[in-house]
Amino acid sequence: MTLEKCNFKEGEHEAGNGTWNAGNAGDDAACSQGRRIWHRAFAPRVSLSFRRRPHPVPCATASPEDAIIADPVTGARIVDASACVGCRLCLRSCPWNMISFDEQSQKATKCFLCQGHPKCVEACPSGALRRGELGQALGIGTGGLLDQWSIPEDAWTQDPATSYWKLGHPKHHANEDDGQCGVIINTQYNRDAQCHSHVNFIRNGLPLAVQKKLAAEIWGSADAVDGAGDYTPMNIHKARRARWSLVRKELHDSLGLCNWMGPWVASPLKERGYSGDDSLESRFYSLATGEKMGREELDLIGERIFVLHRAQTIRGMGSMEMRTRHDLAPQWIYQDPGGAQPFTKGTIRMDPQDIERAMELFYEVMGWDKAIGAPTAKAYARLGLQSVADALAENKLVPGVKG
Amino acid sequence: MNGPESQPLCQALAMAIRGASSAGQLVGKDALLAELRNRGLLDPDEPDVPDMEALLSETLAANADLAALTGISGEMQYHAPPLLSRTYAGILDSKSSPVRLIAEEVRRNSAEYPRPLPLELFEQSPFDLIPEQIEASLKTMAADPEFDDISFITTSTGAVYLFSSRHLERPYAAFLAERADTGLLLNP
Numbered sequence: 001m002t003l004e005k006c007n008f009k010e011g012e013h014e015a016g017n018g019t020w021n022a023g024n025a026g027d028d029a030a031c032s033q034g035r036r037i038w039h040r041a042f043a044p045r046v047s048l049s050f051r052r053r054p055h056p057v058p059c060a061t062a063s064p065e066d067a068i069i070a071d072p073v074t075g076a077r078i079v080d081a082s083a084c085v086g087c088r089l090c091l092r093s094c095p096w097n098m099i100s101f102d103e104q105s106q107k108a109t110k111c112f113l114c115q116g117h118p119k120c121v122e123a124c125p126s127g128a129l130r131r132g133e134l135g136q137a138l139g140i141g142t143g144g145l146l147d148q149w150s151i152p153e154d155a156w157t158q159d160p161a162t163s164y165w166k167l168g169h170p171k172h173h174a175n176e177d178d179g180q181c182g183v184i185i186n187t188q189y190n191r192d193a194q195c196h197s198h199v200n201f202i203r204n205g206l207p208l209a210v211q212k213k214l215a216a217e218i219w220g221s222a223d224a225v226d227g228a229g230d231y232t233p234m235n236i237h238k239a240r241r242a243r244w245s246l247v248r249k250e251l252h253d254s255l256g257l258c259n260w261m262g263p264w265v266a267s268p269l270k271e272r273g274y275s276g277d278d279s280l281e282s283r284f285y286s287l288a289t290g291e292k293m294g295r296e297e298l299d300l301i302g303e304r305i306f307v308l309h310r311a312q313t314i315r316g317m318g319s320m321e322m323r324t325r326h327d328l329a330p331q332w333i334y335q336d337p338g339g340a341q342p343f344t345k346g347t348i349r350m351d352p353q354d355i356e357r358a359m360e361l362f363y364e365v366m367g368w369d370k371a372i373g374a375p376t377a378k379a380y381a382r383l384g385l386q387s388v389a390d391a392l393a394e395n396k397l398v399p400g401v402k403g
Numbered sequence: 404m405n406g407p408e409s410q411p412l413c414q415a416l417a418m419a420i421r422g423a424s425s426a427g428q429l430v431g432k433d434a435l436l437a438e439l440r441n442r443g444l445l446d447p448d449e450p451d452v453p454d455m456e457a458l459l460s461e462t463l464a465a466n467a468d469l470a471a472l473t474g475i476s477g478e479m480q481y482h483a484p485p486l487l488s489r490t491y492a493g494i495l496d497s498k499s500s501p502v503r504l505i506a507e508e509v510r511r512n513s514a515e516y517p518r519p520l521p522l523e524l525f526e527q528s529p530f531d532l533i534p535e536q537i538e539a540s541l542k543t544m545a546a547d548p549e550f551d552d553i554s555f556i557t558t559s560t561g562a563v564y565l566f567s568s569r570h571l572e573r574p575y576a577a578f579l580a581e582r583a584d585t586g587l588l589l590n591p
Contacts, residue, residue, distance in 0.1 A: 173590065176582075176586060176590065177590065203587075207515035207516050208515070208516060208517065209515065227517065228579070228582060229575065229578045229579065229582065230575065345572060345574065345575040345578070346572075346574045346575040346577065346578035346579075347578070
């Protein structure tokens, strides 16, 4: 199919999805369509507001002769060849590059949805063109798909192969990589956790004994880290490592540092005792800005960012019952296909009671209310977020504070 | 020979060891003796050769960046750790005995990391074994009780991983092999 027959239904524009055509590889049309697919999938959200304007058809607006009209049967915008004067203004105005120019007839041309029975939809073997389903799926994410495809969340939470975590979002380096630390980290976000601080330590390539030596130096005990699939019961040192991982992840995201690489607390150099530098972030910051900033001071800022994120979630949910309503884990973490028990070598199966303890210890090191997992007024104040606490308190969203 | 008289020889030996390490090679006593002769520091027609072991001891004592290890042949091998690490030196030394090289690497990795090793690793640098050498080594190990701890696991993709049962139980080795072969790739 060529671009000459390409159209884009108005209603689909507004939904942020649409149809596109599979051009022949190597031809210009395919290149153009590739750009279009890219544009459609990743276009800045600002274009959505543009599409929702009262007259969301830029090509029709641009046409001086009103040559872009709505097909009364299909609703598709089509070119009225009898009115088109070949000025090409519609080509330039279309944000989706949907209109092409027929050099022979010297008129604009576009897809007319094959009068309501698009050939591309019939031909597509994967169904991806079906009324823009794939485009919509990309837009609404896993959670939306649960509803749209009528798949109960339970079906996802039982099987680790789905990589599903909670609230419609996938896991990211959870218990399969880092036991309780991975679980805690995955409970904390409203999306794919995208945290690599913890796994960069686990996978730093050093022997386990060296990792444990470093763990003792950084988090107070060699027990802060386990070998993969050889997990031991939860302890406070693991909670500290989870906290450190989250804080550094927020710092990396905010400073433009790479959380796929850092933090840099391990070294390949024997002469350094394999120790890296836990203050590199603050040293980078000081170097780049000229403002002297120590490690602990910068970590406090990272924690402030993380807790502000938490406060926003509490406000958005209208509840401070984070432990039972937000900090959830899927059922598959408590299962093993071979029936292996938790804390036996070679399984990533977690123990429910141990995970409960993990959450409590994590809330403890964060200074949050252990029963519900919400930051306390004291925790907000420590981070300079008193005004945030005051605003939440008005809605009875701070533990122990009456609004 | 020692003291001021041996100093030029020791300096030449140190340079030769560093040069070999820079080129990714270990060097032994005989090669170093030849190097001294090549540099014209020894008379090639002189039947009496200097006490190389004493010279090399003196060289190592005067140069903290140099080290020696006893090779599997029993001969001392020399290297400069900042340029060629002890681990790398051990691998190079063991290349003359692929059976021992594979077994020792498998045992060390099973004990220390712990992790099983993919068989194909031994085709890559610095091991650089050819498939025929690896196959012959596995057959030798299978028949020799000295290596009865070396075992293998096949992952779901068909990749073969070696481990030592002295340090890893089979189920855990299987978990780690599957994780290395598929889990880490699916979870970058």
